Amino acid sequence: MRDLESTGRTRVADATASAGPLVDLVIGMKPVVIPETSGFWDGTVVQELRIQKCNACGNTQLPGGPCCANCLSQDLTWVKSNGTGRVFSFSIVHQALHPSFMDRVPYVVADIQLDEGPIVLSNVTDVDPHDVRIGLRVAVWFDEQDTDAFGVPFRLPKFKPSEQ
Numbered sequence: 001m002r003d004l005e006s007t008g009r010t011r012v013a014d015a016t017a018s019a020g021p022l023v024d025l026v027i028g029m030k031p032v033v034i035p036e037t038s039g040f041w042d043g044t045v046v047q048e049l050r051i052q053k054c055n056a057c058g059n060t061q062l063p064g065g066p067c068c069a070n071c072l073s074q075d076l077t078w079v080k081s082n083g084t085g086r087v088f089s090f091s092i093v094h095q096a097l098h099p100s101f102m103d104r105v106p107y108v109v110a111d112i113q114l115d116e117g118p119i120v121l122s123n124v125t126d127v128d129p130h131d132v133r134i135g136l137r138v139a140v141w142f143d144e145q146d147t148d149a150f151g152v153p154f155r156l157p158k159f160k161p162s163e164q
């Protein structure tokens with residue numbers, strides 16, 4: 001179960017039908033890239049956090065979608081975020097609910113409010129989880145998870161405390 005990108009639905013259905021351990025689905029699972037999110041994932045390849053901007057009203061949003069959440073315009077552009085923001089909300093995970101997370105606990109899952117406005121769900125790293133606070137200034141970094149058959153890296157944006 002390494003790559004669900006191209007046949008995700010079929011393989012998920014097969015795994016469910018066989019009543020095998022669903023936890024296997026988590027290991028190595030990659031997101032399914034659709035046109036509405038491709039700008040975001042293209043950005044991660046070059047280590048840019050990209051957000052969707054509405055050319056009609058200026059609203060910024062993440063995740064991206066087919067239209068602006070503010071004015072419903074479909075005139076949208078992916079723009080580079082400066083990658084900084086504040087912890088909006090967070091939780092410290094102490095219980096590994098999957099074997100592949102055993103070496104990660106405790107870890108922080110947080111809503112990060114970017115300076116441009118959108119809130120992104122991610123991890124806060126490089127800090128004692130118990131030192132994380134609402135309002136903590138953070139900056140993005142990219143955690144390389146894997147590469148595909150063509151050597152294109154799969155990276156997830158994560159955040160760590162910053163001085164700004």
Ligand SMILES: [Zn+2]
Pocket residue numbers: 054055056057058059068069070071072073
């Ligand atoms: Zn708009």
